[in-house]
Amino acid sequence: MRRGLGLLAFLAPALVFVVVFTYYPLLRGSQMAFQQWNLYDLRNTPFVGLDNFRTLLANPTFWTVLRNSVVWVVGSIVPQLLIGFGLALLLRKRFRFRGVYQALVFFPWAVSGFLIGILFRWMFNGEFGVVNDLLRKAGLIDTNVAWLADPELAMFSVVVANVWYGVTFFAIMILAALQSVPDELLEAGALDGAGKARTLFFIVIPFIRTTLLLTVLLRVIWVFNFPEIIYGMTGGGPAEQTHIVTSWMINFTSQGDYGLASALGLIVLAVLVLFTTFYLLALKERDAR
Amino acid sequence: MIDQLSPPVRVLRVALLGLWLVITLFPLYWILVTSFKDPGDIAAFPLRYLPSPWTLTNYASLFQNFAFGTYMANSLLVSVVAAAVATLISLLSAYTLARFEFRAKGALLMAFLVTQMIPAFIALGPLYVLMVDLQLVDRKGGLVLLYIAVCIPFCTIMLRGFFENVPDALEEAAMVDGCSRLSALFRVIVPVMTPGIMAAFIFNFVNCWNELFLSVTLMNSDSNKTIPTALNGFISSFNIEWGPMAAAAVLTIVPTMLMFALASRWIVEGLTSGAVKG
DSSP: OHHHHHHHHHHHHHHHHHIIIIIHHHHHHHHHTTBOOBTTOTTOOOBOTTHHHHHHHHOHHHHHHHHHHHHHHHHHHHHHHHHHHHHHHHHHSOOTTHHHHHHHHTGGGGSOHHHHHHHHHHHTOTTTOHHHHHHHHTTSOSSOOOTTTSHHHHHHHHHHHHHHHHHHHHHHHHHHHHTTSOHHHHHHHHHTTOOHHHIIIIIIHHHTHHHHHHHHHHHHHHHHTOOHHHHHHTTTOSTTTTOOHHHHHHHHHHTTBHHHHHHHHHHHHHHHHHHHHHHHHHHHHHHHO | OOSOOOHHHHHHHHHHHHHHHHHHHHHHHHHHHHHTSOHHHHTOSSOOSSOSSOOOHHHHHHHHHSOHHHHHHHHHHHHHHHHHHHHHHHHHHHHHHHHOOOTTHHHHHHHHHHHTTSOHHHHHHHHHHHHHHTTOTTOHHHHHHHHHHHHHHHHHHHHHHHHTTSOTHHHHHHHHTTOOHHHHIIIIIHHHTHHHHHHHHHHHHHHHHHOOHHHHHHOOSGGGOOHHHHHHHHHHSSSOOHHHHHHHHHHHHHHHHHHHHHHHHHHHHHHHHHHHHO
16 A cells, blocks of 8 residues: 555656646647637637547648648658668768767757748758759759749658658667667678678668667657658648648647637547558468468 | 778778768858858858958957847756756656666656657647646746656656666675665765766756747747847847858868767767666
């Protein structure tokens, strides 16, 4: 009994904060999703069933935004994973200044996504942007490209910014995993005559598979929920064509329409929960085989 | 992979590492250079890769035309207090979760992990309403409370990873010598775990310092704004003045960058141990 009280005393502060400021608002938000709830019309908040969801699904922008979210997640994660893996392989062996190098490559992490958005907005500027200047100097383009004015190019540009930002995380996680691969395993592989590529694909990758797959899962969820770069870089433009679900949601919260915003939030949550479940189930199934 | 690298491979490695370093640092270099250019220089064609002349007018303008000093002081106050309190609270919860077995443990860990997946915006509206009810809108104290709540779950998971590297025997010995559990924790374990605790604190600090949407939603009056809220005001205005914007960006980035550079080793350790064991 005393032990229980002691445990509770140690855990209580953390629990109070998380319950009051995360789980309670989450529950309340789930409720709001079924209400007409506007900050500027607080006297009138009836339950409206699925109306908010119907409004969202009937909005053509919703489908654009959903498609963009997939492009944003896949387009960001795949290059992040590949470059991050490469970087981790390059960093695996000790060399002089490795610590300094890691600290330098770590820098983007200290910067907020919002600020990175602003930074890349300036670099991708059609007139004074340094990206155009560099590409012209390299002879790749003759005239300036309006990166952020064309919907397709704008989506590409925000993805580039996000790739730049997220490589480090993959590199760190994969490097940590690589260092857990026992040398004996690699020696055995070398003795059996496996070349570098075969060692990588048949020994190293299978060994760190779990870390890789869990890192990807965490990153998918995180990138899906990460509107800051888009918000700072294009504000969702041109004409809402670079919005992902979470950046689009800002439009509703800034209009005070918490009913619609919450409904959209619930859809996001449902999508992510479904994705996570299937992903983990698929992992288990493969493991069972 | 374990044999020595041959010279060509070594050269290739240096080249690739160098390339990625340039790609990583170039945007930061570019914003730094821009912050020291005068308006004519910023719009110069062809682009100039170094300012001519170097000028501090953009920085001066931030403090003369905007209350940037106030924003910085607000950000510093809110982030330091929130990060410190969150680290302290997480220390207790992480310790409990690392050292004891109890029935609700798995569920608790899961509850902390799940907070990392919830889209912030589903809770933003209700949070705003809650803060109105608590009369904490546009108050720095209110923002501090929210930031503490935001920091706790991940900080707990991260610190728990560090605790698992510290042997139980340490505090058990202290308790045999008559220390209470709490004083054993603070007198014996905390000193051993200082690097991990510093990493957790810095991680929290950087998160609070960079947080945008909660502060934009809650803080309206100019005397209470934090830096991200102020920057948001800059980009919402129709025409962005890139000189002051770049200067503001530099002033925002430099403190967190210095902290990260100091603690990057421990942060890497904390992230990986937290994620692998969590």
